[in-house]
Amino acid sequence: MNDTEPLLRVSGLRTWYPIQQGLMQRTVGWVQAATDVGFTIAPGETLALVGESGCGKSTVGRSILRLEQPQEGEVLFEGRDLLALDADAVRAVRQRIQIIFQDPMASLDPRMRIRDQIAEGMQSFGIGADEGERTDRVAALLERVQLDAAAMDRYPHEFSGVQRQRICIARALAVEPRLIVCDESVSALDVSIQAQILNLLRELQDEFGLSYLFITHDLSVVKYLAHEVAVMYLGEIVEQGPTERIFEAPAHPYTQGLLAAIPSIDPTRRGAAPPVLGDVPSPSNPPPGCHFHTRCNRVMDRCRAEAPTLVSIEGGASRCFLSAEGEGG
């Protein structure tokens, strides 16, 4: 991958939310949502950002789109640092980076016809010469996401959840993006329906050379869709690497636990002890040393005092002293 320039290169990203109190709204602490986050996404590839609630994965997605304001870091997209752009320039970039959320109803305007919602972005980014041309394109997009072109004259409430998600995908595609951030985009769907959307996303990737930043808590979806995986825990990336390596030889104890915690449907396997104990601590007060040490089954004295850095391992990187000593996994 070294010979191709990545489409997106995030480095040293830090997004913390102030905790404010009192009349003067004094900042008394920080929710450390994302700290020193870095990764790259190649053209036409998918990076999955995975982790449990509160790990900061959605914050990272939103920071890239400048829906949050990071304090530090660099987000290089097509060679430009998005964090250095002014508001107008950010708007222009949003043509190239689209986002699809978990709940399509919340991101569609209930009072607007489907045609107008899809054409809105095209118009503001100057795609299509006139109304007629844009309408033709809306029809083609709806058919591409396996909906009837006649859907354009209807309103969001007339569709099922999965149809609305298809509409959101069509709307994202309408402005010819290169990167789509999918934030838990299939998490609310039933499994038989989820398969339809996952297949569609993959077809569209091949067809348009799209890159995806796929944010999810569900590792089985990741396995199907992602080329690369970054695992987050309490605001930090704890492990990253190619999907196959992550699933076959996870290095970080948290990744190992996360994978082992997925209930298997193999009827000969059940009843395993829970691999990770306790709950995720609060991101406003992460444990000192390694953030994961309070739940790690391989914790050492050192982990309680000293924070491990992300070190290169074969097939990626891991933020663990065991990996640094070359005995991970």
Next chain:
Amino acid sequence: MTALLEVRGLRTAFPSASGPLPVVDGVSFDLNRGEVLALVGESGSGKSMSALSAMRLVPKPGRVVAGSVKLDGEELLDLPVTEMRKVRGGRMGMIFQEPMTCLNPVVRVGTQVIEAIQLHEPVSTADARARALELFAEVGIPDPDQRLDAYPHQLSGGLKQRVMIAMALSTRPEILIADEPTTALDVTVQAQILSLLRDLQQRLDAAILLITHDLGIVNELADRVAVMYAGRLVEVADREALLSDPRHPYTQGLLRSIPALATPGEPLPEIAGVVPSPEQWPAGCRFSTRCPKRIERCAADFPEETAPGEGRRVWCHVQDAPATGEGA
């Protein structure tokens, strides 16, 4: 021997402009003593509504319009409301997906458990508190003494779920009804709660009616599985038989579309279309509009129940022979 809970011909409907709209449409199953029966299905299958119907907790204006629900031979659907209330939270305990639906946010969790105990048994507050403490320890709440005085918002999602389980167990129920008990939890916490439920079930020898959409959870907890689709049962079988050799095309499709099992580089097997809403249920087999194996009669006649093996019930005109090798 009769089953602990015997559900027969259960029908539940909601009024609509075009007449009563069924959501559960003729469901029959047994829950035996000490067993875990999973009711599985996608949204709109009627799995939760079946359990709510059995507990007589169908939200208004819906109501049970036909059928029978017997607990130890006693008809629950005819019971006076006050008696039914004693059965719920007495012989039947409940766990929901979202603990905050049953925890009061402004009352200390210990007080809530103590009240639940005293509601069903005339014991002193001191005794009830001691019992609550035991229950907290039993469900694996660390520092149970301090946690009794906590408010729900001070507890993590996993701990709230444990409090709810403690409350459900407070009257030593014979049946625990668990509706998506881990769906709102992170996967590492889910594994802990599943392990807890498995331990408790074995220790207390309680029967569990588990409602879930997740076949992985079915595998972890269930002894038997009943698969529902559009208000009806389509297949009932032992866990192992169902997962290794599903007979109904819907069960087969459900298992195949799990992304973790996908063959690398190949599209994920889909079930085409969407679950029809009750207004659109087809006349014959409910799955006929999406079934890859449908034949002409599927659209017209609802399939009768067949028993192709021990403990297995299947409702399908075109069942597979046992070894087609397609189930994998």
